[in-house]
Amino acid sequence: MTRRGRYWALFFCLVWAAFxxxxxxxxxxxxxxxxxxxxxxxxxxxxxxxxxxLDAWSDLFSGRRGQFFNTxxxxxxVTLFASVAATAIGAMAAYALVRFPFRVKLGAGLLFFAxxxxxxxxxxxxxxxxxxxxxxxxFPSALVAAILVNRLRLPGPVLGNADILFWFVSQRMFPPxxxxxxxxxxxxxxxxxxxxxxDTFWGLSLAYIAFSLPIVIWLMRxxxxxxxxxxxxxxxxxxVPQWRIFLDIVAPMAAPGLAATFMIxxxxxxxEFLFALFLTNARWQTLPILVAGQNSQRGDEWxxxxxxxxxxxxxxxLLAAVLGRMMRSGLALGAIK
Amino acid sequence: xxxxDATDTIRGRDPMKYVFIGPAFAVVLLIAIFPLIYSxxxxxxxxRLAPPTPVRFVGLDNYAALLQQERFWQVARTTxxxxxxxxxxxxxxxxxxxxxxxxxxxxxxxxxxxxxxPMLVAPVAVALIARMMFNPTMGPLNQFLSLFGLVNLPLxxxxxxxxxxxxAVEVWQWTPFVVLMxxxxxxxxxxxxxxxxxxxxxxxxxxxxxxxxPMLAPISAAVVFIRLIESFKIMDTVFVMTGGGPxxxxxxxxxxxxxxxxxxxxxxxxxxxxxxxxxxxxxIGSVYLAVLKPYLxxxx
Numbered sequence: 298m299t300r301r302g303r304y305w306a307l308f309f310c311l312v313w314a315a316f317x318x319x320x321x322x323x324x325x326x327x328x329x330x331x332x333x334x335x336x337x338x339x340x341x342x343x344x345x346x347x348x349x350x351l352d353a354w355s356d357l358f359s360g361r362r363g364q365f366f367n368t369x370x371x372x373x374x375v376t377l378f379a380s381v382a383a384t385a386i387g388a389m390a391a392y393a394l395v396r397f398p399f400r401v402k403l404g405a406g407l408l409f410f411a412x413x414x415x416x417x418x419x420x421x422x423x424x425x426x427x428x429x430x431x432x433x434x435x436f437p438s439a440l441v442a443a444i445l446v447n448r449l450r451l452p453g454p455v456l457g458n459a460d461i462l463f464w465f466v467s468q469r470m471f472p473p474x475x476x477x478x479x480x481x482x483x484x485x486x487x488x489x490x491x492x493x494x495x496d497t498f499w500g501l502s503l504a505y506i507a508f509s510l511p512i513v514i515w516l517m518r519x520x521x522x523x524x525x526x527x528x529x530x531x532x533x534x535x536x537v538p539q540w541r542i543f544l545d546i547v548a549p550m551a552a553p554g555l556a557a558t559f560m561i562x563x564x565x566x567x568x569e570f571l572f573a574l575f576l577t578n579a580r581w582q583t584l585p586i587l588v589a590g591q592n593s594q595r596g597d598e599w600x601x602x603x604x605x606x607x608x609x610x611x612x613x614x615l616l617a618a619v620l621g622r623m624m625r626s627g628l629a630l631g632a633i634k
Numbered sequence: 635x636x637x638x639d640a641t642d643t644i645r646g647r648d649p650m651k652y653v654f655i656g657p658a659f660a661v662v663l664l665i666a667i668f669p670l671i672y673s674x675x676x677x678x679x680x681x682r683l684a685p686p687t688p689v690r691f692v693g694l695d696n697y698a699a700l701l702q703q704e705r706f707w708q709v710a711r712t713t714x715x716x717x718x719x720x721x722x723x724x725x726x727x728x729x730x731x732x733x734x735x736x737x738x739x740x741x742x743x744x745x746x747x748x749x750x751x752p753m754l755v756a757p758v759a760v761a762l763i764a765r766m767m768f769n770p771t772m773g774p775l776n777q778f779l780s781l782f783g784l785v786n787l788p789l790x791x792x793x794x795x796x797x798x799x800x801x802a803v804e805v806w807q808w809t810p811f812v813v814l815m816x817x818x819x820x821x822x823x824x825x826x827x828x829x830x831x832x833x834x835x836x837x838x839x840x841x842x843x844x845x846x847x848p849m850l851a852p853i854s855a856a857v858v859f860i861r862l863i864e865s866f867k868i869m870d871t872v873f874v875m876t877g878g879g880p881x882x883x884x885x886x887x888x889x890x891x892x893x894x895x896x897x898x899x900x901x902x903x904x905x906x907x908x909x910x911x912x913x914x915x916x917x918i919g920s921v922y923l924a925v926l927k928p929y930l931x932x933x934x
Contacts, residue, residue: 338772393655468662503665538650588759
């Protein structure tokens with residue numbers, strides 16, 4: 298590239314960096330402002346424009362402004378558990394899809410849908426079953442029938458690993474409102490049956506695991522596909538069981554990929570808003586909900602709002618630093634090819 | 635998939651494979667597919683919680699009612715408008731930034747980390763920050779615009795400005811994703827093509843349009859597709875920034891569904907709405923792929 302071209306490129310990058318970083322800088326300094334410093338119009342430089350104070354932060358940590366500790370704690374717990382579980386379950390599935398052949402007949406899939414939905418409709422409309430009871434009967438029968446039928450010779454296309462991968466990944470295309478709203482209804486029905494899921498650790502974590510699986514499987518598939526199969530074949534000759542091959546040989550080799558995938562999942566779950574909005578109300582409320590609530594509760598108390606927002610932002614900033622370092626070593630490259 | 639054929643005979647019948655894929659399959663079936671079928675059933679009912687009315691089977695009435703409602707079309711238009719404009723801007727800016735980073739501008743390492751940050755900030759936090767930035771009296775943007783004589787613009791309370799603000803926030807947050815993906819794509823391009831082009835004195839401009847752009851067409855198509863699908867889901871940003879207002883002029887499909895479901899507790903109607911939303915996404919996705927496919931096949 299020409300010299301002039303490089304200067305233009307640098308200029309462009311600097312402008313974008315300013316655009317990117319200014320809002321972050323703004324929220325950071327605002328959290329150290331006093332009410333008069335906020336209400337008197339924009340000020341930019343601490344110590345020069347305004348005298349910084351820790352009031353907003355001490356308010357926050359003293360718990361005078363809502364139950365921050367509790368929310369931070371539930372957010373952390375749910376995020377860590379869901380990310381670990383999703384990465385583990387997803388990695389196992391991705392490995393199976395890379396190394397084992399699967400055959401699913403399209404006919405069996407259609408039969409599943411026909412029995413699940415048809416049976417559900419018939420039971421509720423025709424026989425007066427409760428919606429939840431009907432679903433509880435139709436759904437497992439459909440699953441069993443589909444698995445049995447899949448063993449028969451069926452006309453029609455056979456779906457292979459690529460199709461199953463697409464099935465998993467396509468879950469992410471669905472607008473989450475469809476699932477979130479339905480999950481809320483189902484959780485409520487299960488709650489009426491005596492098992493509470495709305496506003497519980499398990500209810501929210503399960504939703505997040507399902508919500509993260511598509512991306513985990515998608516990323517991990519590429520990492521596993523890039524590993525040499527010879528090591529595993531040598532182990533197989535020695536009659537090492539498959540689960541030992543996966544845990545002792547494959548997982549350590551894919552460790553960087555697992556770490557990157559885990560962190561991406563972490564960011565997704567930590568920031569997720571919609572499921573938390575539908576599935577929690579008090580005890581297991583997460584940070585994004587609390588932060589969103591600051592808006593209506595606090596209005597123009599920007600110092601408090603900023604401090605609250607930063608609690609949600611800072612852990613992800615640390616993550617960005619780690620991810621940026623990993624990217625430089627070419628790690629993320631394999632993941633998104 | 636050649637690895638699979640090679641190990642087919644040894645591993646094909648190992649029942650262990652079901653243990654590996656089983657948990658993921660079960661979770662997706664239970665938490666994603668089951669709710670989907672369940673709410674498909676609900677979408678055929680007249681089912682309200684407030685005021686409680688007897689549940690009745692109404693077939694496709696909910697869908698028909700929605701399609702006749704002007705608000706649905708208005709909301710769909712708003713969602714599409716925000717999505718298309720924001721993604722177009724993200725793609726152009728993101729691709730340009732990726733090219734600049736690939737050309738090793740000074741300080742490239744710092745830019746890489748810095749550019750990544752917005753993607754990891756919670757959308758609700760971004761929206762709160764945006765509310766401060768766009769505040770018509772105390773925000774820094776107002777002060778900046780005042781320099782040009784534009785004082786106290788209703789940045790969040792007038793439709794066009796509010797839409798612009800939402801799009802700006804979307805661009806701020808998701809351009810990094812385009813940078814990340816396009817940079818990965820740029821790194822896979824072979825050097826020798828560019829060396830040959832340089833020998834023939836092809837200008838940087840020609841090299842971009844004749845080599846870089848066509849070779850990155852597949853990844854570009856994928857990036858735009860992912861961003862488009864994701865941006866149709868937009869909710870948190872709008873929820874906090876404008877709450878759908880003024881009126882319903884910035885309301886998006888997800889927000890509309892939330893209002894119907896959680897404010898009015900009209901369950902059948904909301905389920906039908908979310909399925910219509912799903913259909914809209916599927917239609918736009920299929921049209922997009924159908925339009926691009928001949929072009930992408932030609933590139934291969």
